Amino acid sequence: MTEHRNASLTPEGRLRLCLRVAVGRPIAHVAAEAGISRRCLAKWYARWREHGDDGILDQPSRPAASPTRTRRDIADLVEALRRRTKVRARPACCRTGAAARHHRGAGRRAPHPRPTWPEPAA
Incomplete structure (x- = not known):
């Protein structure tokens, strides 16, 4: 190191x-x-x-485990709902029944794409 x-x-x-x-x-x-x-x-x-x-020797400061981390299946469910409905992480968590605290972990793993607006008709 x-x-x-x-x-x-x-x-x-x-x-x-x-x-x-x-x-x-x-x-x-x-x-x-x-x-x-x-x-x-x-x-x-x-x-x-x-x-x-x-x-x-130097010891790593990162914890070996993070027991409060959002489970992968919950994060995947929130991500899928966000992409399908274009809502932010917190409302998506509420709709999936996940605890509201999960919105931060799920949101960081899969950043929400910016909404695409239709081009104005010329």
């Missing part, structure tokens, strides 16, 4: 800090020298002790 420009330390730097703590230096002192919070270094140190060198 590439480091972003605002990263406190690279994985190599985190490892050096963890090794300093491992030989007995206080976490607060090592963190202050590195310019990071004690809490951040304690988190890296705990992950390093539990998982080894892989524990101090």
Whole structure:
């Protein structure tokens, strides 16, 4: 994973800090020298002790699962109704019997096409 420009330390730097703590230096002192919070270094140190060198690599912030996400079958039903009747996501959810909260998830997955107006007669 590439480091972003605002990263406190690279994985190599985190490892050096963890090794300093491992030989007995206080976490607060090592963190202050590195310019990071004690809490951040304690988190890296705990992950390093539990998982080894892989524990101090960057962790993804995206959740592994999203239990409240709109189910695919509901989203497909809302999308089909939107395309057939040219209504927005919220009214389409209400017509299908889906909870109103589903209109956001269904609307993001399949953007509603702009209505096409007939050309004026010349």
